[in-house]
Amino acid sequence: MARIYASANAQLGRSWYDYDNFRIEWSSPDRYEIVDRVGGGKYSEVFEGLDTANSETCIIKVLKPVAAKKINREIKILRNLTGGPNIVALLDVVQDPSSRYHSLIMEYVDNVEWKALYPILGEVDIKFYTFQLLKALDFVHSRGIMHRDVKPGNVMIDHRHRKLRVIDWGLAEFYHPGTGYHIRVGSRYYKAPELLVGYKLYDYSLDLWSTGCMLASMLFRKEHFFRGSDNNDQLLKIMKVLGSDNFDAYLKVYDIPFETDMAALLHSYPKQPWTRFVTAENQPFVTSEALDLLDKLLRYDHQKRLTAREAQAHPYFNLVRLEATSIKGD
Ligand SMILES: CN1CCn2c1nc1c(Br)c(Br)c(Br)c(Br)c12
């Protein structure tokens, strides 16, 4: 059971979380022009577009037919969240009458690719962007929704305007206490331990593990902090840092049966001190407060991880919390 916001959906009511009986009015795609392909994946092709009605740049996310069932959920969630802090805005939903393709028209972000961004972030940048991500996650969790795929590729950052937007709500779900969820979610390097051991009764705290992985990446200047070659190796990479004793304790608390044919996972590993990852290069901004926050996010036990609200109150953010609250709006 989530420590916070467990009853959010019960309080918000069925019209908030029921995405099955939900009729969508599709607009015509005519006012939008595709400019350039910017990416894509299993469920969609993503384009930079032009809204000819206002000459604004936008993002056109063309959903593949395979995503048909999930369209309702993504649109419902985006509509519930649009307007929230640092949440990408859903501007329109269109369907092409001939091709039958559905597309989401989203707010454009002049995103700087993670590969180029993470090595140039200074101490204040890391604090600022992590704080903005936590602000978005606390908002989303308070509305009964878990993102389930937090990773650099889903956190758009326009560094020039210091603008952060969380995108891609295609894997997001409504949290209901006692519900078992799919564990094949997220992206490997950012998958929380509960997913890797097959524990289905997870909650919002899934997103805080992923946030911890992003913070570690920025602090230690490593593109992906836990970089496993498959799900087993992913767990091994985590175990070699957090240690085996805490892993065994975690399995016990939740009575998680864990079998593996990977011998290395049965070895015993000591917990590494976070200072082990400090180098001459990252040393200027890896402060003891940063490591304290990181230690409180990267916990096996999801109930022991800080919530997004608690993390925002950590002293590590003292410098940016005041600024963030004083500048109203975005
Ligand atoms: C793969 N790429 C690169 C930039 N970019 C990509 N997908 C995006 C999505 Br979905 C949205 Br919504 C926004 Br906004 C941006 Br920007 C996006």
Ligand code: NA
């Ligand atoms: Na999106």
